[in-house]
Amino acid sequence: MAESQLNQLIVASNRGPLAFERGPSGTLVPGRGGGGLVASLGPALAGTGATWAAGAISRGDRQAAGGGPIEAEGFRVQLLDLPAPQYRQFYNVVSNATLWFLYHGLFDHARRPRFDKHWRGAWEGYRAINSRFAEAVATLAAPGATVLIHDFHLSLVPGELASRRPDLRTVHFHHTPFPALDGLRVLPDAVRSELMSSLAAASACGFHARRWAAAFEACCDDVLGVVPPVFVSPAAVGATELEKTAASERCETELAGLEEQLAGRQVIVRVDRIELSKNLLRGFLAYDELLEARPDLRGRVVFAALVYPTRQGLPEYQAYRQEVEGLARRLNQRWGGSDWTPVLLDLEDNYPRSVAALRRADVLLVNPVRDGLNLVAKEGPLVNERHGVLVLSREAGVWDELSQWAIGVNPFDVTGTAEAMGAALDMAPGERAERAEALRRAAARRSPEDWLADQLAAARPRP
Amino acid sequence: MAESQLNQLIVASNRGPLAFERGPSGTLVPGRGGGGLVASLGPALAGTGATWAAGAISRGDRQAAGGGPIEAEGFRVQLLDLPAPQYRQFYNVVSNATLWFLYHGLFDHARRPRFDKHWRGAWEGYRAINSRFAEAVATLAAPGATVLIHDFHLSLVPGELASRRPDLRTVHFHHTPFPALDGLRVLPDAVRSELMSSLAAASACGFHARRWAAAFEACCDDVLGVVPPVFVSPAAVGATELEKTAASERCETELAGLEEQLAGRQVIVRVDRIELSKNLLRGFLAYDELLEARPDLRGRVVFAALVYPTRQGLPEYQAYRQEVEGLARRLNQRWGGSDWTPVLLDLEDNYPRSVAALRRADVLLVNPVRDGLNLVAKEGPLVNERHGVLVLSREAGVWDELSQWAIGVNPFDVTGTAEAMGAALDMAPGERAERAEALRRAAARRSPEDWLADQLAAARPRP
Numbered sequence: 043m044a045e046s047q048l049n050q051l052i053v054a055s056n057r058g059p060l061a062f063e064r065g066p067s068g069t070l071v072p073g074r075g076g077g078g079l080v081a082s083l084g085p086a087l088a089g090t091g092a093t094w095a096a097g098a099i100s101r102g103d104r105q106a107a108g109g110g111p112i113e114a115e116g117f118r119v120q121l122l123d124l125p126a127p128q129y130r131q132f133y134n135v136v137s138n139a140t141l142w143f144l145y146h147g148l149f150d151h152a153r154r155p156r157f158d159k160h161w162r163g164a165w166e167g168y169r170a171i172n173s174r175f176a177e178a179v180a181t182l183a184a185p186g187a188t189v190l191i192h193d194f195h196l197s198l199v200p201g202e203l204a205s206r207r208p209d210l211r212t213v214h215f216h217h218t219p220f221p222a223l224d225g226l227r228v229l230p231d232a233v234r235s236e237l238m239s240s241l242a243a244a245s246a247c248g249f250h251a252r253r254w255a256a257a258f259e260a261c262c263d264d265v266l267g268v269v270p271p272v273f274v275s276p277a278a279v280g281a282t283e284l285e286k287t288a289a290s291e292r293c294e295t296e297l298a299g300l301e302e303q304l305a306g307r308q309v310i311v312r313v314d315r316i317e318l319s320k321n322l323l324r325g326f327l328a329y330d331e332l333l334e335a336r337p338d339l340r341g342r343v344v345f346a347a348l349v350y351p352t353r354q355g356l357p358e359y360q361a362y363r364q365e366v367e368g369l370a371r372r373l374n375q376r377w378g379g380s381d382w383t384p385v386l387l388d389l390e391d392n393y394p395r396s397v398a399a400l401r402r403a404d405v406l407l408v409n410p411v412r413d414g415l416n417l418v419a420k421e422g423p424l425v426n427e428r429h430g431v432l433v434l435s436r437e438a439g440v441w442d443e444l445s446q447w448a449i450g451v452n453p454f455d456v457t458g459t460a461e462a463m464g465a466a467l468d469m470a471p472g473e474r475a476e477r478a479e480a481l482r483r484a485a486a487r488r489s490p491e492d493w494l495a496d497q498l499a500a501a502r503p504r505p
Numbered sequence: 506m507a508e509s510q511l512n513q514l515i516v517a518s519n520r521g522p523l524a525f526e527r528g529p530s531g532t533l534v535p536g537r538g539g540g541g542l543v544a545s546l547g548p549a550l551a552g553t554g555a556t557w558a559a560g561a562i563s564r565g566d567r568q569a570a571g572g573g574p575i576e577a578e579g580f581r582v583q584l585l586d587l588p589a590p591q592y593r594q595f596y597n598v599v600s601n602a603t604l605w606f607l608y609h610g611l612f613d614h615a616r617r618p619r620f621d622k623h624w625r626g627a628w629e630g631y632r633a634i635n636s637r638f639a640e641a642v643a644t645l646a647a648p649g650a651t652v653l654i655h656d657f658h659l660s661l662v663p664g665e666l667a668s669r670r671p672d673l674r675t676v677h678f679h680h681t682p683f684p685a686l687d688g689l690r691v692l693p694d695a696v697r698s699e700l701m702s703s704l705a706a707a708s709a710c711g712f713h714a715r716r717w718a719a720a721f722e723a724c725c726d727d728v729l730g731v732v733p734p735v736f737v738s739p740a741a742v743g744a745t746e747l748e749k750t751a752a753s754e755r756c757e758t759e760l761a762g763l764e765e766q767l768a769g770r771q772v773i774v775r776v777d778r779i780e781l782s783k784n785l786l787r788g789f790l791a792y793d794e795l796l797e798a799r800p801d802l803r804g805r806v807v808f809a810a811l812v813y814p815t816r817q818g819l820p821e822y823q824a825y826r827q828e829v830e831g832l833a834r835r836l837n838q839r840w841g842g843s844d845w846t847p848v849l850l851d852l853e854d855n856y857p858r859s860v861a862a863l864r865r866a867d868v869l870l871v872n873p874v875r876d877g878l879n880l881v882a883k884e885g886p887l888v889n890e891r892h893g894v895l896v897l898s899r900e901a902g903v904w905d906e907l908s909q910w911a912i913g914v915n916p917f918d919v920t921g922t923a924e925a926m927g928a929a930l931d932m933a934p935g936e937r938a939e940r941a942e943a944l945r946r947a948a949a950r951r952s953p954e955d956w957l958a959d960q961l962a963a964a965r966p967r968p
Contacts, residue, residue: 147687150613151874151917152781152825158919159794222687224610227900230918318615331622362615411614437690454614455693456621 051092051498052183054175054199055192056133058096059084060119062106070106072114078277078417079192079217085280086490089116095178097171098123122178124171131167137195138353144225145194145218146319146412157230165233172198180207188501191244193217201240211501214241215248217277218414219439220258226265238265246271246500250415251439275496276443278488279420287397288425296398300346303386304402308343308467311403311430313396313418315352316363316389321409321435321453322349326369326385328409328459333377333384336464341382343467345373348399350391397421403430405466408438409453415439419448423481429474431466432481433459443487447480514555514961515646517638517662518655519596521559522547523582525569533569535577541740541880542655542680548743549953552579558641560634561586585641587634594630600658601816607688608657608681609782609875620693628696635661643669651964654707656680664703674964677704678711680740681877682902683721689728701728709734709963713878714902738959739906741951742883750860751888759861763809766849767865771806771930774866774893776859776881778815779826779852784872784898784916785812789832789848791872791922796840796847799927804845806930808836811862813854860884866893868929872916876901883907886944892937894929895944896922906950910943 059080065071074080075096087094094114098107098121106112107121124132140161143149155161176199179189189212191199200212226234241247242262247270249255255274262269287293300309310329314320329345347370353359370387377384388395400406406422416438422430423444434441434448441450449462469477522543528534537543538559550557557577561570561584569575570584587595603624606612618624639662642652651674654662663675689697704710705725710733712718718737725732750756763772773792777783792808810833816822833850840847851858863869869885879901885893886907897904897911904913912925932940 147614151610152784153786153828155917156787156790156919157915157917157921158790159797162920222685224685224687227915228917230915230921321615323616324619327619327621334622365616452620452690452693454618454620454691456619457625458620458693 050184050187051090052179052187052189053083053087053092053094053192054096054179054189054196055079055094056097056137056195057099058094058119058121059087060106060112060114060121061100062102063100064102064105070102072106072112078415081280081283081417082277082490082493083192084115085283086494087117092117093120093182094118095120095122095175095182097121097129120178120182122174124174128167128170131164132171132195134355135161135164136168139356139358141194141197142218144228145216145221147219147221147225148318148411149228151228155228157233169198172196173202175199176202176206179203179210183207183210185209186211186503188498189213190215190497190501197237198240200244201236204243211503212244213246213248213497213501214244215497216254216258216414217250218254219251219412220249220254220261222257223261223264226261234265238262242266242268242270244270245502246273248273248275248497248500249439250274250276251442253442254414254439271500271502273496273500275493275500276415276439276488277417277493278490279417279424279485280490281424281486284397284421284424287394288401290394292394293398293401296392296395297401300395300398300402303383304344304346308404309399309402310343310345310405310407310463310467311348311399311422312346312407313348313399316349316359316366317352318358318362319410319412320349321411322347322362322366323369324453324456324459325407325409326366326373327456328463329385330373330376331457331460332464335460339464339467340377340384341379343384344386345384346386346388346399348388348392348396350389397425401425401427404428405431405433405463407433407463408440409433409435409451409459410438411435411453413438413440419444420485423478423485426478429471429478431469431474431477433462433466444481444484447477447484513647513650514553515642515650515652516546516550516555516557516655517559517642517652517659518542518557519560519600519658520562521557521582521584522550523569523575523577523584524563525565526563527565527568533565535569535575541878544743544746544880545740545953545956546655547578548746549957550580555580556583556645557581558583558585558638558645560584560592583641583645585637587637591630591633594627595634595658597818598624598627599631602819602821604657604660605681607691608679608684610682610684610688611781611874612691614691618691620696632661635659636665638662639665639669642666642673646670646673648672649674649966651961652676653678653960653964660700661703663707664699667706674966675707676709676711676960676964677707678960679717679721679877680713681717682714682875683712683717683724685720686724686727689724697728701725705729705731705733707733708965709736711736711738711960711963712902713737713739714905716905717877717902734963734965736959736963738956739902739951740878740880740956741953742880742887742948743953744887744949747860747884747887750857751864753857755857756861756864759855759858760864763858763861763865766846767807767809771867772862772865773806773808773868773870773926773930774811774862774885775809775870776811776862779812779822779829780815781821781825782873782875783812784874785810785825785829786832787916787919787922788870788872789829789836790919791926792848793836793839794920794923795926798923802927802930803840803847804842806847807849808847809849809851809862811851811855811859813852860888864888864890867891868894868896868926870896870926871901871903872896872898872914872922873901874898874916876903878902882911883948886941886948889941892934892941894932894937894940896925896929907944907947910940910947
């Protein structure tokens, strides 16, 4: 690799800012990669000249990976062509079915996890893919460069870089919650030590919320006896991009369509992936209790759930999706009639439509059982046009920033959530306006640039 | 109630030391009540003149309840006839399906718990039954008497007694683990406060292990801002009773029957209820990995699982039992042949047979995902006749007392458990004998009388 390709700032994450598809003429066409990380970090990196190393996910990505770094909007993308069997172990078994479940408290402990021979094989795959990332970063990075390593997929990268390239300043950032010691004890001892040692080898470890940072520090102290530098820096919404979408013709069309369905009714909105941590079932159950307790609301409110499938390769997610669809159907059978559909369940991943729903929401429900941050809770107040009320789980990382002006809920408390939604629908205009304005200010307080600046500030040389 | 019936020592627990059945002649015949509490506390109370207030569980119990206190072996039993619908809410919904799951970390959080209208009704039932216990104790107890309140079923009794009878010295003892704050946050706020306030109103709260006591203190501090006196006192095996059973003719017959089945092979034994916290599935999966990894053991070892159904009124337990039976069958299909059955699955609740298996065990597997104490881990070493090796989960409360001489396992680690069982089977005679002797001494170190004495010592007047 030529000297000119060496860089002062490297970003590494499983999913990158560009996703490639073969166009009709056979050329590779870049589109925008999905996920909250890309939405938050992409705009901030524009113009920095950074290099972003990411896994090649699609077939188009893998073809693009062969061609070396790709110029994007003021930064470069280096896609890594990773061996498929190891990538599946890394992504499906360890990242999604183990670490994600562990960090979000989703294990049904009587049955899962099972750290058996098969899992130990998958851990080797996780190691190998992390090693490939570390190798790519080591090759790309100029002496003394800063490396921002994003999320739990790449937990072993800081450790490997510390031995291969001790000159680098490495920051690891978790987008997930971090579990208390009781949770972390579940991992096999050697795995737990390897994971924590690697993270502790970073110059600093970042989290979206104080609570996750504190849990991480307690785990480091218990497992390693040392606590690395830790910082708290919640991600922010890229307001320019969001406003552009909100003002787009597609969004207007979607809003008109939604308005036609609502016919002037109040609407409770949720926008989520169909993910076990998002707590879709209890959201519907709470709505059911609300309609039961409040005959006056029947026919006068709609629950619009814009929720799209994710991780359908894992049976847990297929089962959960079926439960979600079944419950929405039962609510419509129980309460609906020819002139009113109480639940609008929309399974299409359609960003302009989601933004249209956020604009129109009278109530925005964000009730995860646990969530690293939750950007939807910030996007909603930024685009909402009706002084919508935020009903917010206290288990979301964004609670730190928004709780003061939201109606808080314990996500396991179905009755409490029903009452919160009822109170939100009933809220007087004056209080709605006041809270909505305060929420908007709180959500706009930080920018993606602030978030990036916090990470760069945390990147000090290792002692 | 006459003055002579007032007592200086009162015990309260859901399940009591006597269970009544109508005999063939129509008279009520008392038998021994089940459960670890009765086995530990019953012998120690003999001769104290205490009164034990317990729920009337069976139809025979309810008939016996009408007749006032019943004289037992040196103490009295007062059965409470409790209204069946409230008892079901108290026992099935709140105690077994909520608090038990919470304290053992068994919730599948994407789906359970659901604190809905139905659950809130059940909480009223839990309150009402606790109130009935408090009322009975208040009636029975002499001025300044000591009251020992046992287990999580009766969490609200200390609070109610504190206001009704501030003269009493109340000790609450948890037989379960106690969760970290992350776990306790799941409860509805008002319920959590009510529960913790009541427990903190006791003169002292007892636990089997340091870890649960520390978690309770942290929760008190967070929820209430105060920490009541807390003590750690692990329950002990009533050695006299156990030795009597071990020496009984029935036990000898069972041992002979088992020996015939084993035909001289080594045996791994487990004795448990079919309970989600007991980790039966991973125990079998580990055995499967052991047989896979160690061809030399095939045909030469048997896994005798003496596990009996419990709480079959809850669908979670029916499903778990089916999984356990299915997995045992699959292992026998995979590995067994005409001359060797690798898994002996015995679903009968037969105490002499369980003791016979503990006598014969070459390896005793105690691998719960979480357990307040686990008395089987102490019973095994006390009666074992082959220098059996204890493979012990570090998530059991008894870990504090026995870990030094056991082979420890992370209960989620199937491969680690397989390796531990292999190492236990392979252990050289000298080391086996040394460990078995040390385990026996550790298990015999404390008696039920010591345990009772700790509780009485903790019963100081409220400040």
